[in-house]
Amino acid sequence: MRTENGLILENLEISFETYRMIVKTSIATEAKCGQFVQIQVPGYYLRRPISICDAEEDRITFVYKTVGDGTRAMSQMKAGESISLFGPLGSGFPMEDRDVLLIGGGVGTPPLLFTAKKYIASGHHVCAVLGFNDAKSVMLEKEFKEAGCDVYVATMDGSYGTKGTVIDAIEANNVTDTFVLSCGPLPMLKAVSAKYTDGYISLESRMACGMGACMGCVVKDHEGESLRVCKDGPVFAIGKVVL
Amino acid sequence: MDLSVKLPGLNLKNPVIPASGCAGYGRELAELYDLSVLGGIAIKSATPKERFGNPTPRIAETPMGMLNAIGLQNHGVDYIIEKELPFLAQFDTEVIANVAGAAEEDYLEVIKKMNSSEVVKAYELNISCPNVKHGGIGLGTSPELAANITKLAKEVSEKPVYVKLTPNVTNIVEIAKAVEKAGADGLVLINTLLGMRIDLKSGKPLLANTTGGLSGPAIKPVAVRMVYQCAQAVDIPIIGVGGISSAEDVLEFLYAGASAVEVGAANFVDPYICPKIIEDLGSVLEKYGNASVAEATGRSFK
Structure with missing residues (x-):
């Protein structure tokens, strides 16, 4: 988990209002499946939590939908530009020994x-x-x-x-x-x-800090305990969280 | 440059303190850097009993800022004393306990329990949270009620009491003067400004709580103005807070009359913002001809 300025290698529309951005960053080496990265879009105050679609060696792929002004501005960023990343964040999917x-x-x-x-x-x-x-x-x-x-x-x-x-x-x-x-x-x-x-x-949630400090993205489990989507999740066992 | 600041109960090695609610109890930031670099840390509000807070969404982005409606979520004072304060004890930084409640006796209960903690160096009375139905901002919008809770807190407190005021008032100076007269050791200015956003698709408020507190650079000029007004009206120190994101912002607050600052929403944008500001502060003070933090304090009206 760290902040780093990555280099955008590609940012293309691959499906309806859906873009693929490939970023050169050393955060890739730490990334686990199901984790996310907080991305800073120039001109927008809070970072956007975007899931990691793929990571190999020194590059991370993000596939994201343009759902609002921030992600639309992100879709306009060009290859060769720098982008501020904070991650990898969250729990990720467990690797179990089965199909x-x-x-x-x-x-x-x-x-x-x-x-x-x-x-x-x-x-x-x-x-x-x-x-x-x-x-x-x-x-x-x-x-x-x-x-x-x-x-x-x-x-x-x-x-x-x-x-x-x-x-x-x-x-x-x-x-x-x-x-x-x-x-x-x-x-x-x-x-x-x-x-x-x-x-x-x-789970998906609106977040501020993305690291468990602000309590902006909490959900409850069935015992009534609160869990942070960003830090305790975003991955939870089926049945644990009240949906 | 020596950045240290001495305030009632607080020997700050520098004037930079993460604001309450923006750094939890330090555990998350401690994964990124040594909290001992910080002047202090204002921990997430403590209430007598556990509070879940408001429903989600609790966060909305705004131009140059954000709205939050967390609703003072915390595990309650006993849990904080038992589980959170011992973690903070390992760091060489001054811990300020933010105290909240629904009624006056709630504040007093939290203070009485935390008095025995060696980790907590001072209290910050949160009479300015816009996101709870009772207490919170209700006590902070009238000079009489603000003075009364301050007086009651001072009677039971064994540590200095700072009072965090709300900007959502007509005349913050009269409230600042009232809490000073009631015995406050210092002021923390300002809490968030009440705001709201509406989702264009649903036509409904974006926050489940309808309204939330606005923070971030958007409120900095309001905070600077209020610090400037209050600093000339009271003789107790002021900790300035509101949209600070750089050492230059810190200097602006010092010039307005603050003796130290808290950094809030900027931690969400850059989790390393506090160490970065601390690193830059000496050279920024020097650049503008200040030999110390104290020398910069109040320069705009002295």
Whole structure:
């Protein structure tokens, strides 16, 4: 965990309102799957927590959606520019010695790619089920396939893959894995938590400090204890946190 | 340059203190740097019992700043004394305990319990939090109530009492004078400005609490003005706070009349901001012709 000015190597639109930024930074060497980095966008006060989509040697890949002014400004940054990073932050997905089912929704998909590569590198079978609103929003399908995953895609409007949710795609394709790692919008995480008990989910939150100091991003567990998404998470065991 | 500052109860090696609520109890920043470089640390508010605080979202960004509506989340004074203060004891820095509550007796209960701690060097009465329904800002917006809680706190306190005031008032000078008269050892100026944002998609307030406290560079001119006004009206020292992000900002607050400063939201933007400011401060003081922190204090009106 440190602050560093990275060098932007690439910042391209890869899907609808979705960009891939590759940054040269030594933070890459410390990055674990499921962790995130606090990114400073010039002209915006707080940093943006962005998940790590991939990290190798001296480069980190971020895949992010332009959801507001800050991420839109981030999408306008150019290769060759410097970008201030603080990370890696958060708990990350655990590396367990077994096959895994990855369930990603929308912009929750990127951190699962790094996770898929780690599980495949340790000799495990990985099935990735990815859900999006429509065909133009589908992202990273090719990358998951190239990493060696079985990939199933669902779109809510049926314009690509199975029509419906990730749960519909799991049922349509008879996916039988039971150990799940998941990241995506809250309704999806609720559906995943209702179907599976063994595994972990990664939460999203508005954050200020990103390191556990400000208590801006807390959630409650079922015992009523508060947990910080940035520091105690963003990855929590399924069923631990009140969604 | 010697940056040390001596204030009631506080022997600060330099005038830079992370503000309450922005550094927790020091554990997170301690992963990044040695807290002993800091002049002091104002720890997250303590209340008699555990408080979860407000629902989320608790954070919203603004131009040159941010809104927060945490709501004084803390584990309660007993937990803080048992679990958090011993951790801070290892550092050579002055610990200021921020004290909060829903009613006057809450403040007194926290102070009585913390009196026995050797780690806590002074109290900072938080009568200025905009994010709690009772107590907090309610005690800080009337000179009579502010003076009364100050007097009660001084009666039970075995350590110096600083009073952190809210800017959300018509006349901060009369409140500053009232708490001075009631026995305050110092002032902390200012807490956050009450604000809100509305989400354009939903048409609803962005914060679950509807309103929150504005901090960051956006409020710096307001803080400088209030420090400047109060410093000329009272004889007790002032710790300035509000949007400080650089050694130049520190100097501006010193010139306005502050004897030391707290750094808040800037810790979220750059977690190393306090050590950086401390490193730069000597040369910035020198650049503008100041031989010490004390010499700079109040220069704008002296």
